Amino acid sequence: MTTIAQPIPITRPTVARAMLALTARDLRVMRRALLMNIVRIVLQPLLFVFVFAYVLPEIGAAPGGSGLSTIMIPGLVGSTMIMQSMASIVFPLVMELAGPGAIEDRVLAPLPVHLIAVQRIVTAMIEGLFAGILVFPVALFVHSGGQQPAVDSRNWPLLVVVMLAGALLSASLGMFLGATINPRQVQVLFTLVMFPAMMLGCVYFTWASLAGVRWLQIAVLINPMVYLDEGLRAALTPQVGHLATWAFLLVLVGGAALFTWLSIRLFVRRVTK
Amino acid sequence: MNEQEDDLAILADGLRKTYSGPPGDIPAVRRIDLDVGRGEFFGLLGPNGAGKSTTIGMLTTLVRPTGGRATVCGVDVVDRPVEVKRRIGVVAQQDTLDPELTVEENLEFRGRYFGMTSRDARRRAGELLEFFGLTDRRRARVFELSGGQSRRAVLGRALIHRPDVLFLDEPTAGLDPQSRINLWELINGLQADGQTILLTTHYMEEAESLCERIAVIDHGVVLACDTVKGLKETAGAETVITVTYDGQPFDVDRLSRRYGVNRVEATEHQVRVFTNIADGVLGELAALATEAGATITDATQLRPSLETAFLTLTGREYRE
Numbered sequence: 001m002t003t004i005a006q007p008i009p010i011t012r013p014t015v016a017r018a019m020l021a022l023t024a025r026d027l028r029v030m031r032r033a034l035l036m037n038i039v040r041i042v043l044q045p046l047l048f049v050f051v052f053a054y055v056l057p058e059i060g061a062a063p064g065g066s067g068l069s070t071i072m073i074p075g076l077v078g079s080t081m082i083m084q085s086m087a088s089i090v091f092p093l094v095m096e097l098a099g100p101g102a103i104e105d106r107v108l109a110p111l112p113v114h115l116i117a118v119q120r121i122v123t124a125m126i127e128g129l130f131a132g133i134l135v136f137p138v139a140l141f142v143h144s145g146g147q148q149p150a151v152d153s154r155n156w157p158l159l160v161v162v163m164l165a166g167a168l169l170s171a172s173l174g175m176f177l178g179a180t181i182n183p184r185q186v187q188v189l190f191t192l193v194m195f196p197a198m199m200l201g202c203v204y205f206t207w208a209s210l211a212g213v214r215w216l217q218i219a220v221l222i223n224p225m226v227y228l229d230e231g232l233r234a235a236l237t238p239q240v241g242h243l244a245t246w247a248f249l250l251v252l253v254g255g256a257a258l259f260t261w262l263s264i265r266l267f268v269r270r271v272t273k
Numbered sequence: 274m275n276e277q278e279d280d281l282a283i284l285a286d287g288l289r290k291t292y293s294g295p296p297g298d299i300p301a302v303r304r305i306d307l308d309v310g311r312g313e314f315f316g317l318l319g320p321n322g323a324g325k326s327t328t329i330g331m332l333t334t335l336v337r338p339t340g341g342r343a344t345v346c347g348v349d350v351v352d353r354p355v356e357v358k359r360r361i362g363v364v365a366q367q368d369t370l371d372p373e374l375t376v377e378e379n380l381e382f383r384g385r386y387f388g389m390t391s392r393d394a395r396r397r398a399g400e401l402l403e404f405f406g407l408t409d410r411r412r413a414r415v416f417e418l419s420g421g422q423s424r425r426a427v428l429g430r431a432l433i434h435r436p437d438v439l440f441l442d443e444p445t446a447g448l449d450p451q452s453r454i455n456l457w458e459l460i461n462g463l464q465a466d467g468q469t470i471l472l473t474t475h476y477m478e479e480a481e482s483l484c485e486r487i488a489v490i491d492h493g494v495v496l497a498c499d500t501v502k503g504l505k506e507t508a509g510a511e512t513v514i515t516v517t518y519d520g521q522p523f524d525v526d527r528l529s530r531r532y533g534v535n536r537v538e539a540t541e542h543q544v545r546v547f548t549n550i551a552d553g554v555l556g557e558l559a560a561l562a563t564e565a566g567a568t569i570t571d572a573t574q575l576r577p578s579l580e581t582a583f584l585t586l587t588g589r590e591y592r593e
Contacts, residue, residue, distance in 0.1 A: 013359050013388035013434075021385035028382075029373040100367045107335060109386040110358040273292070273336045 018111040019119045026123040041084055041131045045076040046138050052204070053143040068204075069149040071240055073139045074232030075203030078166065080135045082225055083194065085128030085167055086174035089120060093178030094186055097270055107271050117175065117267040121260065124171035129163060155235050158245075162231035165252040169224060172259035179266045201225030206233060208241040227251040280347075282438050282469040283309035283332060287341035290327050290493075301327040303493035304341070309471060309486075311437075314464045316484030317473040318579070324493035325473035326366060329442050332471070333363050346437050359387065362431030366442045368423055370415040370430070377402065377411040380430045387434035394433070401429035405459065421452030425459070432463075439463070441472040445479060457483060477579045487579075505577045511535060512551040513575040516544050516558050520567030528557060 030037060053069040096102040106116055140149060153159070181189060200220050202210075207230050210217035220226050230243035231252055242248075285307040292299045302324040309315040317325045330336030332343055334354035343350045345357045370379050377398055384394030402408050405425040410418065418426060424444060431439060444460070445453040460483060464470055474480050480487050481501050488498040497504060525544055529537040533550030548554055555572060562569055 015355070017388040018386050021382060024385065024391075025371075025374070025378075025382045028378065032373075102367075102369060104335065104363070104365055105369045105371055105383075108333070108358055108361075108363055109383075110355050110388075112355055271335075273330065 013110050015111045015115060018109050019115060019122075022106065022109060022116070022119045023123055023126075027126075030127065038134065041080060041134055042138055045080055045135045046142065048072065048076060048204075049139050049142040053147050055144075057144045057147055067240075069139070069143045069147045070151070070237050071206055071233075072204060073136070073149050073151060074236050075201070075229045076139045077132045077135050077236075078229040078232045079198050079201055079203045079225055081128040081132035081163075081166060082170040082228060083198070084131035085124045085170035086177070086194070088127040089124040089171060089174035090178040090181075090186065090189070093120070093175065094181060094183050097179065098183050103271055113268050113271060114264050116271075117264040120267075121168070121171045121175055121263070124174055125164075125167040128167040128170050132163065132167075149237070150239065151236050152238060153236065155238065159232070159235035162228065162235050162248070162252060165249075165256050166228040166231065168256040168260060169228070169252055172256060172263045173224065175263035176259050176266060179263065179270050197223050197225050202229045206230070206240055207243050224251065224255060227255075280311065281308050281344070282311045282313065283307060283315070283343070283345055283471060285328070285332065285341065285343045288328065288331055288338055288343050289340035290324075290331060290336060291339045300493055302331070305490070305493070305495055307488060307495070307498070309438075309469065311469055312467050314470045314483060314485045315472070316480040316487040317471070317490055318475070318477065318480040318484075318487050319473075319490035320475055323475075323490045325475075325490060326442055327493075328490070329363075329440055329471070329473055333361055333440055334358055359434075360437040361440060362434070362436035362438075363440045364424075364427050364431050364442060364444050366446060368415075368427065370418075370423060370426060372415045375412050375414060376407060376418065376426050379415070379426060380433050383430045384433040389434065397433055398429075401432060405429045419452075420448055421455065424448060424452070424456060428456075428459070438469045438471065441470060443473055443475070445474075445476070453479075481579055489579075501579070504579060511547045511549060511577060514546045514548065514551065514554055514558070515571075515573045515575075516555075516562070516569055517542055517571040518544075518562055518567040518569045520562075521565060523561055523565030523567055525558075525561065528554070528561065531557070 049069065049072060052072065057068075096106075107113060109116065111119075140151065143149065177189060200216075201223050202220065202225070207217065207220070207226060210220065227243065227248040231248040233240060233242040234245055234248065285305050288302060288305040288307075290300075290302040292301055305324070305328050307315075317328060319325050327336055331338045332345060332350060334350050334357050338351065346360050348356045348360065350357050370376075371382070374382065377395075380398035380401060381391065381394045384397055385391060389397065399408075399411075402411050405428065407422060407425055407429065410422060410426075415423065415426075428441075428444070441460070445456055448456065457479070460470070460472075464483075472480075472484060484501065486498070486500050487504060489496045489504070519542070522539065522541060525537050525539050528534060528544075528546060531548075531554070534546060534548045534554065536547040538545040538547075544558060546554055546558065551574065555574065559569060559572075
């Protein structure tokens with residue numbers, strides 16, 4: 001066997017090819033458990049719309065009309081996007097950084113370490129956007145009679161900007177947290193941080209409607225999910241009222257830029273000793 | 274970069290690494306100078322904690338040197354890490370296979386990271402899996418592999434893009450003897466094909482049977498660098514003969530005056546002779562014992578080895 005070590009040039013390595021190949025690897029892994037992933041992504045929002053937009057109005061425990069299902073559409077899309085992007089980067093990254101040598105597989109790929117971080121963020125964005133788009137029809141079609149949500153898709157450029165900035169913000173936040181915490185803290189993160197963030201993230205109510213509880217209305221502003229959900233509200237259901245456009249755009253775009261920069265720096269520091 | 278460096282597969286010049294941590298600065302590598310030619314099989318031998326893995330880390334761009342410089346195929350590891358990564362294959366000490374992928378996919382995607390089309394990568398993966406006897410395990414998940422299979426898969430993956438230099442960091446650590454011998458044969462085959470290899474090991478036997486040239490490292494410094502034969506000749510060139518016996522202690526003065534004998538150590542029930550000329554020493558020792566009415570119960574003769582060399586170089590017993 002003499003062909004194994006002979007240096008026959010059959011590769012044309014470029015940084016772009018390496019990034020594409022790493023993304024292809026991530027998509028292969030995602031595709032392998034596709035059905036399970038879809039169920040995982042859709043189940044929680046499906047149960048929410050089923051209970052709040054179908055069961056409760058049917059049994060007379062909630063007001064009828066299209067109010068709640070209209071409010072929940074942007075909320076569920078936004079919260080699912082954040083949860084999915086963050087989960088897709090936090091769990092694997094924490095494990096790879098904890099185990100000796102596990103990260104080396106990627107770090108030895110022929111591209112600069114900071115681009116390895118960028119590629120990771122891109123994968124998490126893809127997963128987040130996929131999850132958000134998957135949830136949209138669920139929130140749109142599951143409701144009891146007369147509860148048809150009112151969606152206005154004319155402002156699609158704003159929708160695109162909010163979706164992309166929101167996906168980047170969640171992915172980079174996920175990378176930042178994944179490179180900061182240790183495996184034992186992951187559980188804590190999801191029960192103590194993500195669950196409250198979701199309950200108080202203006203998913204099931206609008207920010208404006210919190211005016212009656214003024215301290216809470218101000219307190220929830222530290223929650224990034226509020227800005228994504230309100231941004232989607234501005235793009236999809238502007239008639240229900242939303243946070244000022246400059247406010248959510250500033251936080252989404254500014255936060256995405258800040259955390260992308262911070263998380264890449266942190267990742268590079270963690271993997272180069 | 275000058276022409277001479279370009280001809281070298283690996284060059285390290287005063288390479289240094291200090292980890293700064295809460296307990297204070299820890300010097301992992303104090304000063305490493307190396308030059309490895311193309312096609313050479315070079316070994317870094319030293320006990321655990323000697324600085325071998327940190328040295329490999331710096332040469333493979335994973336660890337940032339604190340001082341000194343290093344090149345791989347003439348390319349500086351700090352200034353142009355991506356080009357270095359394109360030229361090297363690395364088998365790390367720990368298992369670094371991607372657990373989310375099958376064995377075949379591990380090789381295939383690694384090939385694609387290096388710019389191969391997926392068809393070329395799959396074909397090359399097939400060749401390598403066959404060479405390493407893993408064809409029937411190609412669809413297995415990583416956790417289903419035995420220790421030896423997993424090492425061969427990592428080795429195959431490291432070779433997928435035909436690297437100029439192959440780094441093997443303790444490749445047989447934790448393997449059973451049969452798998453170790455099997456891996457040695459495969460590695461020897463690669464070397465015969467002209468593959469440049471840098472191997473680290475704390476097994477003397479491994480360094481001795483595989484490497485052409487060895488740098489002995491301890492406490493982050495190269496103590497000696499030579500061929501196996503050269504190391505044995507310059508240091509620890511003695512044969513050690515040990516005899517254990519029953520009966521009264523006997524006089525060994527005659528033996529220490531013998532030509533070639535450097536030292537005789539006599540303790541109760543045991544005599545140890547350090548000599549450059551071993552022929553006839555054992556016979557004379559036996560004769561002395563018989564004259565004194567003692568019965569020899571055990572006799573061993575240790576040929577000059579890296580172990581005696583390490584003892585002479587460091588003044589310490591080799592700790593594996």
